[in-house]
Structure formats: C-alpha cells, structure tokens
Amino acid sequence: MTRHRGRGMASINYPIGMNLGGDPSQALVHSNPSGKFTVALSSIDLGQGMKSVTRQICAETLGVPVEDVYVDTADSDTGPHCMGSFASRGTHRVGNAVMAAAREARGVMMEAAAEELEVNAADLETDGRGNIHVKGAPHRSISTKDVAIAAQFKQGKTISGRGIFLVPLSDVDPETGEMSPATCYAHACLVAEVEVDDETGEVAMVRMDSAYELGRALNPRLVEQQLVGGAWMGVSHALYETPEPYYPDPVHGPRDFVEYLMPGPGDICPHDIAVLERPAPDGPFGAKGPGEMCANPVLPAVANAIFNAVGVRIDDLPITPEKVLRAIKAQGGARPQARR
Amino acid sequence: MSKTPLQFRHNGRDVAIFVDGGTNLLVALRELIGDMTPKFGCGQGGCGTCSVLVDGELHLSCLTLAETVAGRSVETLDSLKQGPNLHPLQRAFADNFAAQCGYCTPGMLMAAKALLDRNPQPSRAEIVEAISGNICRCTGYEPIINAILAASGGRASA
Numbered sequence: 001m002t003r004h005r006g007r008g009m010a011s012i013n014y015p016i017g018m019n020l021g022g023d024p025s026q027a028l029v030h031s032n033p034s035g036k037f038t039v040a041l042s043s044i045d046l047g048q049g050m051k052s053v054t055r056q057i058c059a060e061t062l063g064v065p066v067e068d069v070y071v072d073t074a075d076s077d078t079g080p081h082c083m084g085s086f087a088s089r090g091t092h093r094v095g096n097a098v099m100a101a102a103r104e105a106r107g108v109m110m111e112a113a114a115e116e117l118e119v120n121a122a123d124l125e126t127d128g129r130g131n132i133h134v135k136g137a138p139h140r141s142i143s144t145k146d147v148a149i150a151a152q153f154k155q156g157k158t159i160s161g162r163g164i165f166l167v168p169l170s171d172v173d174p175e176t177g178e179m180s181p182a183t184c185y186a187h188a189c190l191v192a193e194v195e196v197d198d199e200t201g202e203v204a205m206v207r208m209d210s211a212y213e214l215g216r217a218l219n220p221r222l223v224e225q226q227l228v229g230g231a232w233m234g235v236s237h238a239l240y241e242t243p244e245p246y247y248p249d250p251v252h253g254p255r256d257f258v259e260y261l262m263p264g265p266g267d268i269c270p271h272d273i274a275v276l277e278r279p280a281p282d283g284p285f286g287a288k289g290p291g292e293m294c295a296n297p298v299l300p301a302v303a304n305a306i307f308n309a310v311g312v313r314i315d316d317l318p319i320t321p322e323k324v325l326r327a328i329k330a331q332g333g334a335r336p337q338a339r340r
Numbered sequence: 341m342s343k344t345p346l347q348f349r350h351n352g353r354d355v356a357i358f359v360d361g362g363t364n365l366l367v368a369l370r371e372l373i374g375d376m377t378p379k380f381g382c383g384q385g386g387c388g389t390c391s392v393l394v395d396g397e398l399h400l401s402c403l404t405l406a407e408t409v410a411g412r413s414v415e416t417l418d419s420l421k422q423g424p425n426l427h428p429l430q431r432a433f434a435d436n437f438a439a440q441c442g443y444c445t446p447g448m449l450m451a452a453k454a455l456l457d458r459n460p461q462p463s464r465a466e467i468v469e470a471i472s473g474n475i476c477r478c479t480g481y482e483p484i485i486n487a488i489l490a491a492s493g494g495r496a497s498a
Contacts, residue, residue: 047440047478225437225483232480258386265468265481 001199004336005206006309010300011189014293015182017089022166026080027097029058029105030160033152035145037062039071042079043094049222050090054098056218057284061102063126064144088291091218092184095284096165104161109144112151112159116142184280186288187213190297196309198334201325203239203306205269210297213276215288220275223290227273230294236262237295238302239318246322311335348409350375351419359406366390366401369416377417377446388474391447392416398454417446420453429453432491440478447474452488461492
C-alpha cells in the first residue's frame with residue numbers, strides 16, 4: 001500500500017587480525033640473477049589485491065621499481081608459514097612480514113653494492129628506479145641488476161631476507177578477564193537509506209553513505225574496490241542470503257545455490273564513500289586494511305533503517321520480506337519513526 | 341550410448357567433435373574442445389558465468405544442448421583478445437577494477453559484448469538489464485556497469 005523511507009546508522013570499531021598463537025605470518029624475499037626480486041608467501045590473494053599490496057610494500061622497502069618485484073603466493077607446501085587470508089589480516093600481518101624480509105634483503109643488497117663501488121654501505125642510497133648510488137654523487141652508481149650479478153657470480157652471496165610478524169602474546173588478567181585481543185583497530189560509520197513496502201514487506205536500498213578509517217590506504221583504488229563491493233556483501237547478508245529461507249513445507253525449500261538469493265545488478269544503489277587515513281603505528285607504512293570491515297557496518301545500519309521506516313525491530317538475519325510483513329502485522333500496521 | 345558427430349564454428353575456426361546425447365555446450369567447449377574460458381558456476385542457468393554467443397546471441401552454455409549449435413557460430417571469451425591486445429571491454433574492465441576473484445568475469449564480458457554488438461551506446465539501465473542474468477559476489481556490480489559504460493564511450497561515474 002505504502003512505501004516508507006527510513007534511515008539507519010551504524011558505527012564499528014574493528015580489530016585487524018587476531019591474537020591466536022601470535023597470529024604469525026612469514027615472508028621470504030630474494031633476488032634473481034636478473035636483479036628482479038621474488039617474494040615467497042603462503043598467503044593467498046582471493047581477489048582482494050594482497051599480491052599488489054605486498055608487491056608495493058616490498059618494492060618501496062627495497063627501493064626498487066614495483067615492476068622489479070614478483071609475488072609468489074599460496075603454496076603452503078613450499079612457502080613460508082602464514083596463518084591465512086582472513087580476519088582482515090593480510091595487509092597488516094603479511095605486509096609487516098614482507099617489510100621485514102625486504103629490509104633484510106636490502107641490507108645485503110647495499111653491502112654487495114658497497115663492495116662493488118668500494119664505498120661504505122651507509123653512504124649508499126637507492127633511487128627507486130633500479131639504481132644504487134653514493135649519496136650526493138649520483139654518478140657513482142650501479143644498477144640493482146649488476147649488484148645481483150656480482151653478488152651471485154662474484155661475491156658468492158644471496159641477496160635475500162627473512163621476515164615474520166608476530167603479535168606479542170596478551171595474557172588474560174585472571175581477576176578482570178581483561179586482555180588485548182588486537183594491536184590495531186580500524187573504524188567505520190555507515191548510513192543506510194531504505195524503502196520498505198508495507199504490503200509486500202520488501203526492502204529496497206535507496207542509498208548508502210559511509211566513512212572508513214583504515215590506516216594509510218596503500219593502494220587507494222584497491223581500497224575503494226573493496227569498500228564498494230564489500231558493502232554489497234553486507235547488504236546481501238542483511239536482506240538476502242540464507243541457506244534456510246522460510247517455506248511452509250521445508251520440502252519446497254532450496255536445495256542448491258541456484259535458489260540461494262543474492263542481490264543482482266538491478267538491486268544496487270548509490271554509495272558515497274569517504275576514506276580517512278590515520279596511519280597505524282604498527283602497520284606497514286601505516287596501513288591497517290579494509291578487509292571484512294567493508295561489509296560489517298551495513299547489517300546493523302540496514303536493520304536500523306527498517307526500524308526507522310516502519311517501526312519494526314528485526315533481530316534475525318536476513319531481514320526477508322516475510323519477517324518484515326509478519327512484524328508489521330503483529331504491531332497492527334507500519335509505524336514510521338521520526339526521520340533523523 | 342552412441343556418439344553423435346558435431347561440427348560448428350568455434351571462435352572463427354571450424355571444429356568437429358563427437359558428443360554423447362544430452363551433452364551440454366559448456367561441457368563440449370571445456371572438455372572436448374579445451375576452451376576453459378566459459379566457467380562452470382551453477383550448471384542450472386542461475387549465475388551466467390558460462391555465457392557464450394551463439395550466432396551473436398547470448399546463450400547460457402550450461403543449458404544449451406551441444407547438438408543444437410551444429411553448423412552455427414559459437415564465440416567464447418577466448419575470441420575477445422586479438423593476440424597480445426585486449427578487447428576494449430577487457431581493457432575497460434581492468435581500468436575500472438571490475439574484477440576481483442574473476443569467476444563471473446567471462447560471463448559478464450560476453451553479456452556486455454552481446455549488448456554492445458546490438459546497441460553500441462547503451463544507457464545505464466540497459467547495461468543493468470543486459471547483465472541481470474549474471475551474478476557477481478565481489479564487486480557490487482557498480483565497477484562492472486562503469487566499465488561497460490566506459491567501453492561504450494559513456495562516462496563512468498568512478
């Protein structure tokens with residue numbers, strides 16, 4: 001009969017990674033005879049861009065062009081140990097491990113370059129374009145390729161580095177139960193606007209506005225991609241997805257993913273995103289990482305928006321048309337709340 | 341079960357295979373021809389990642405009997421790139437960050453190609469309609485819509 005507009009808000013304080021067993025990740029970095037570098041990881045890139053971000057971190061730390069770094073991921077048989085790609089830990093944990101490994105490799109590279117240029121390694125700097133030169137004397141220069149060749153074939157050195165990131169163990173206070181489960185927190189706030197049809201119980205997304213504080217955005221386009229896509233995973237959890245939707249007779253219920261409901265391209269709405277960068281003291285170049293946080297604030301914001309629109313408080317996900325309709329009937333009709 | 345000989349054009353090249361009765365086009369393409377670009381998602385026409393063009397028209401290859409394409413022209417994602425050069429749609433998908441895990445991408449690109457072939461300058465609503473049979477888990481669709489707009493000369497919002 002009527003479509004009611006409602007607006008809801010949610011804010012979150014989101015821990016990056018976890019503290020189980022120190023939440024370790026390891027990385028190994030080594031140079032190839034060509035002067036390019038390989039980062040070996042067991043961590044996996046699910047499409048979120050961890051390969052790109054660890055590549056940037058390694059290149060920046062080594063002082064070489066990003067094109068000169070190759071990241072080899074996801075073989076837990078042969079790679080160094082990683083806890084995995086979950087808990088929004090990739091950029092922070094794996095990134096820190098890559099940074100430590102690259103720092104060690106850079107030390108060896110500078111020593112090898114110093115030997116070739118017959119100077120003190122402390123007097124050398126990288127130009128970020130594949131050369132190492134004496135500070136203040138750019139003509140006293142050697143390419144990273146020539147350093148790699150000299151190290152491998154003349155000096156008998158491997159230009160390599162090892163890195164691990166381990167969170168200090170946090171003991172539980174036996175008196176208070178207090179502990180520090182995480183070392184770094186990201187934050188977000190999201191406002192969702194919805195339209196609820198009081199005849200069908202259907203909820204349509206009208207718009208979203210959000211702000212995310214996630215440390216330094218090492219790759220702003222990847223961060224934006226995560227936030228845009230992740231918000232729709234949040235909407236999907238809030239309004240669509242369940243393996244057991246309500247059916248009068250469970251025999252008629254879904255049996256596979258074809259009947260598993262998800263939003264399609266016609267269901268999306270405008271989403272304005274602001275990214276706030278407050279570098280984390282213990283993050284690689286100050287990064288925390290968007291991770292799962294991009295979906296989290298959407299669910300409570302949508303639930304609050306539905307309450308604002310029709311006055312029903314649904315605390316069971318997903319908020320299907322059937323649940324909305326039953327709740328509206330139980331309270332004797334839609335009761336729009338004050339619009340805020 | 342006896343096998344049936346089947347000939348059709350696959351990405352501009354004539355192919356001949358033997359199929360069992362009831363074999364669908366997706367299986368024929370992937371297992372008998374070795375073109376792995378159409379993906380198996382749901383196998384029931386619900387997700388769109390197996391989309392291919394048959395005589396220029398968008399088809400769900402998992403729901404298409406292989407025998408029905410006899411003598412016809414089948415185009416898959418593999419036909420888009422020209423040597424080392426990406427198709428403008430592929431370029432636009434990359435530039436607009438329209439793929440994350442990438443599993444829906446082959447179907448999205450074929451749905452987009454089918455649209456642009458018949459309507460080179462579609463509106464946003466027409467793009468949404470054209471990809472409405474394709475499910476994406478990662479991107480929230482917006483970057484995909486923007487990529488197709490960009491490839492058609494329209495202005496992407498991002």
